[in-house]
Amino acid sequence: MSHQTVFAAELAWPEYKRRVSGGDCPILLPLGSMEQHGHHMPMHVDVLLPTEFARRAATEIGALVAPPFTYGYKSHTKSGGGNHLPGTTSLDGATLVNALRDVIREFVRHGARNLCIVNGHFENSWFIVEGIDLALRELKWAGITDVKIVVLSYWDFVHEEAIAKLYPDGFLGWDIEHGGVLETSLMLSLYPEFVSLQDAVEHAPARFPPYDVYPANPDWTPPSGTLSSPLGATIEKGELLLSVCTEGIVSALRKEFALPADAAESVTREARTTLVEQG
Amino acid sequence: MSHQTVFAAELAWPEYKRRVSGGDCPILLPLGSMEQHGHHMPMHVDVLLPTEFARRAATEIGALVAPPFTYGYKSHTKSGGGNHLPGTTSLDGATLVNALRDVIREFVRHGARNLCIVNGHFENSWFIVEGIDLALRELKWAGITDVKIVVLSYWDFVHEEAIAKLYPDGFLGWDIEHGGVLETSLMLSLYPEFVSLQDAVEHAPARFPPYDVYPANPDWTPPSGTLSSPLGATIEKGELLLSVCTEGIVSALRKEFALPADAAESVTREARTTLVEQG
């Protein structure tokens, strides 16, 4: 069992306590989903990607990554194909809200004061807002008012310059990037064993009317379940995305949590010392 | 992306649909927790172990393993050391109940009719009962009455003969096996990289009065957080446990889901054919 891991659940409690109880160590919590991602990708893309971004950021800033939420809010036609699709397995809004509220309350009980929700599934967004609001309200009742929570979705850190490289033929919006170039490129560079590009279905970008209908109209979603073609995905794009988003996330967390630029290093150094002492 | 995986979330939806929509393919859902397990083990033991038992059973019977619940109900002093301990990160009862209800409803929507909750955290037990009851009630309202759900905790399959081998000096009950010989042996045989036996703390088995007090009395829990000494754990015991429990689980599921003895094989054969056809 390594003391250097950034995954909180891989630690024994004495080491976790040592890192967290003082309040300085940020906890990054990946929120995913089990959701179809087309013919060419598995259904835990939205868990794998935010977890990896959290791992990279945590390594840089000396944070810990909490176990991810493996299920998320209901897939929406315009951003995930719709919750009527096979394989997509979702929680009611209140369930997600309460689960997030519960674990925030627990991490704060451990001493954590800086938390970051690393979202990988667009549809989680507003239930994250509510879960945090309820958690902060309860913490206030408990007399705790020094908690700060950052919420981010990794794709929001892709800047204009990167977009120009990723989508040379024009960018149509993150909303239809479900199972498209963004996610497929990232998966190709990180988990190629989970991508079978030969099964990818090419199709024109999904176009939707400016409103929604319920129950979902299955005809609105391309038969593949993706909302834009993944065929432009490459490992190189994946690496660009990894680099751009990780940098953005690290920079945001350093700023918001007032972390020194060499935080991770100093933590590692401290951890090493401890290990020596224990050995 | 392999079609042979038993992990549902590693499949693309067309293959998931092919397997699940007919109702025959059981879905096994591991339920864990983030809970301290002493000085010598990490905090996701209750996720890793049921997931591995589910994987082994699914491989044998041609089932799929759903993404595990990574958080569970509050740790209890007498079976997990107590929820006041650092690192232990728990959900409210209603949150766990509703999360389970939600995903059962979804798997049934996909066509599944045989489900199995593979529990790795004792404290989840009664909230599993309630989550299933609410799910079955709602499914009944939806006109679906042919769902069967098996609930099991892997340790309940350790028979007398195995107990005699595992605990030659006498067995004191599963309740105080938290972080003890059972879990440590299994982790040693499956995930030795997550066990540091040199950090294990020897202590007499925890003894509790025949009642509980709240708020938890921290003095009741051994300082290590384990409830019995892990020092008797060995890889061999872990392998015995793996073999005994897997056999028990497989046999139970074959019986309850009326599966043929060679189910897995036939599924694999079918899957292979499909792959050839797709190729």
Next chain:
Amino acid sequence: MSHQTVFAAELAWPEYKRRVSGGDCPILLPLGSMEQHGHHMPMHVDVLLPTEFARRAATEIGALVAPPFTYGYKSHTKSGGGNHLPGTTSLDGATLVNALRDVIREFVRHGARNLCIVNGHFENSWFIVEGIDLALRELKWAGITDVKIVVLSYWDFVHEEAIAKLYPDGFLGWDIEHGGVLETSLMLSLYPEFVSLQDAVEHAPARFPPYDVYPANPDWTPPSGTLSSPLGATIEKGELLLSVCTEGIVSALRKEFALPADAAESVTREARTTLVEQG
């Protein structure tokens, strides 16, 4: 009491029943909020505008407008300035979800099968999705599966051509239109008595980092509470918006509810006949 009104609550029940019980008459439900809209506008902008769009659309298609929701979900820093601002008065997510579920269930009990949620407050969006999902689930349990619900936010019908006219210096996104040109122009053309442009505060468009923080950082919101300057608002722009959005909404509802182009007229004719008969 006029039988020609499109406001459902202005009817006596016999006339309401006559129109609704057959299932053909759509019910349009405006969802608003009580939310600060800068120094120059009142706090019920998000109620007034969707109610007026609903009224116009209902008049065109022979629908009824239900009483609006006068409170909505918590204001978000990036789309409404934030819920910490004075005057903004919001509901918890679950409250909004359940209120919407409840009234949908009731309108369906009356016979309505075509409903439209006319949203005027961006932050309501995902709780509308959940409220509808819960309502449709319960209706399914009750054996009712022929309900269709359209959800729309009026600004989504502003097409590219209109945007070019409205924002000659470039459009920065609906997200920062809170209290800006869009809403102010509409209010100027519809409710000039509620706009005091002389109190409007000019400021550069709000710019936000690609993530959120909680508790909200008050420094992120322009002191006025608006997210872009309302000073470019004009009555003409308001009239353009009214025309473009109403047309879009009417066209969407005609399509989704399979309404004839002259629905309203025929309804009016029928109503008149009835009045004569009653007189």
Next chain:
Amino acid sequence: MSHQTVFAAELAWPEYKRRVSGGDCPILLPLGSMEQHGHHMPMHVDVLLPTEFARRAATEIGALVAPPFTYGYKSHTKSGGGNHLPGTTSLDGATLVNALRDVIREFVRHGARNLCIVNGHFENSWFIVEGIDLALRELKWAGITDVKIVVLSYWDFVHEEAIAKLYPDGFLGWDIEHGGVLETSLMLSLYPEFVSLQDAVEHAPARFPPYDVYPANPDWTPPSGTLSSPLGATIEKGELLLSVCTEGIVSALRKEFALPADAAESVTREARTTLVEQG
């Protein structure tokens, strides 16, 4: 936009803040319903009337009127005809309770300490009690204990002397005044355009057994939906009611909120000064 309005949502936030943040300005919250009121009246009677009483009282005492609740609790056979009737559109009890709890919490966040629930729909009564109890409990947890909430239903201020004038042939109780002389007279004097007395149905006062049955027995309710004949309603009675109830409400609020008799005047004076300064 007038600064003299008593409707809180018609103010821009700076003026709202100026009035409310100090805690002295009472907030009056009308609670209504969408409920059938016979053949001769519309379905928002229970919104219009308490809103108007709140407006009159607010004008007198220098208070603000919050946006009304446009939906209320389920109509009861003996006081509203029953919730099975067409047009009546109601909330579950918990929804109403939570909505009230939410907005109370918000007004107190703004600084308000004196609130008044002005109820127009009998069936709301006990859910108002619960909503307030939950709100005060949460506020207590937040350390706020100086909130005072008055709850009133306007008809409770009709004194014996007025009853003698209103019901010269004997008064049978407020319970069966649903759609009868009380409400119809008030509507005639305030909103004659919403009353069509020619459609009013005369019938003997409803008589009920001393118990209830569920599901509601439709035969218990007069076919018109009213519980007593509205035919005795007159504008004069409406004016008497307006005067008697407004006086009673004003007097109650002055007493409970320890307001000076000339509160409104002084507020107006202060507001005028401010306007001059701003102008």
Next chain:
Amino acid sequence: MSHQTVFAAELAWPEYKRRVSGGDCPILLPLGSMEQHGHHMPMHVDVLLPTEFARRAATEIGALVAPPFTYGYKSHTKSGGGNHLPGTTSLDGATLVNALRDVIREFVRHGARNLCIVNGHFENSWFIVEGIDLALRELKWAGITDVKIVVLSYWDFVHEEAIAKLYPDGFLGWDIEHGGVLETSLMLSLYPEFVSLQDAVEHAPARFPPYDVYPANPDWTPPSGTLSSPLGATIEKGELLLSVCTEGIVSALRKEFALPADAAESVTREARTTLVEQG
């Protein structure tokens, strides 16, 4: 164990099943509270009285009495003195609603189709309405639509003639009968061991303004906790009340459940036969 008891919980299940599964045997469910009743009476008056009325009615009509609810909704100043008083121990509204919904669902599962809620605590009234509404809704989802539920409060059966005898000096309304002549007379005649009239406090009837305030103003409640003087209570009045209310309840249930006048007798006869057969 007697088969003649009317208390359902005193039966073994085979006899309960024999009586209930056919649907004809009504189940009467007493709902009480733990609430102060002045210096001279205990705090379970609201449990004892409806249970006794249920027992008497059940004996007459061949029904069964379910275990009473021993806690109820929060005491109200104007009908129970207020929930701030010592000893009064109450449930949140939602708790009472859900508990009632749950047990109704269970009795219907057993086969019961005729239920009667026998209320002994005024404040329970509207949460009973909601609990029943939720239960009937769920039962409808389950396809069960032939359930009939009567709700009654025993005092509502005291007719004018009896009131004249009970209150020769004038009747001031049931609302202030808390701990007064009504309840004390009944307790004197049924449970004299629980009444100590010598401790009763005489005071003028409580008078309240026509509105409520929260938090409750303790000065509004007479210091004794009763709302009118119990000193006029007598055993004779208790016997009159017992007779009048029981007759009223029996007559109501016979009518609503379409029971023959000799139902109890025939049931007893049948039970006797069965006993002989078993003996």
Next chain:
Amino acid sequence: MSHQTVFAAELAWPEYKRRVSGGDCPILLPLGSMEQHGHHMPMHVDVLLPTEFARRAATEIGALVAPPFTYGYKSHTKSGGGNHLPGTTSLDGATLVNALRDVIREFVRHGARNLCIVNGHFENSWFIVEGIDLALRELKWAGITDVKIVVLSYWDFVHEEAIAKLYPDGFLGWDIEHGGVLETSLMLSLYPEFVSLQDAVEHAPARFPPYDVYPANPDWTPPSGTLSSPLGATIEKGELLLSVCTEGIVSALRKEFALPADAAESVTREARTTLVEQG
């Protein structure tokens, strides 16, 4: 009305207040169920027994016994025969949790600081844990942190020595003691009128597989509804159990609540003095 009773609800409020407001007097709360207990016992066994143990313990230690919960959580196949059985009448988990939370909050409001949940129904166990956790959390928010709650099930106090006497042929575990020797012996010694041993059904102890299935498989439960034969029950065993368990409970409560050995006596003495003063 005796001031010596230990049943809280049998007291008038002034005496209850005198005893409870100081915080020293423990409140014991019996939690039962309405559950079938075989052919030979009634369905309120789980209410009667914990109430009697509470009464005996309260008498010894000078505590009060609160009104019991007459309904409990759903019967489980392996410990109560299953919730599909006729007569068994259960609450949803959340209902039980919230009811317990509510009354704990109330007793603490009265001044109580030492509470004991005396459980008589195994299936309640984990919902008791959750109810207490929610109550203590809310009390913490209210600033109250000196509450101590003991939870016990009376059978857990039966020590090895007693077990040897009770089960001379070997003890098979409390789980299958449903309706067996334990409960029947206690009922025989306490409530012989509720036991008809001649109706008891002899059968081999129930044996279950090491997992559960849902919906419950009715074939798993012995047709009698008991899980082991009650035929070995005797009054003598009942008296032994009464004595052993009461001693254990009293000793536990004395220790946990730091009560002097003669607590009850001194309380009685104090009460007597007061009575004299009042007389």
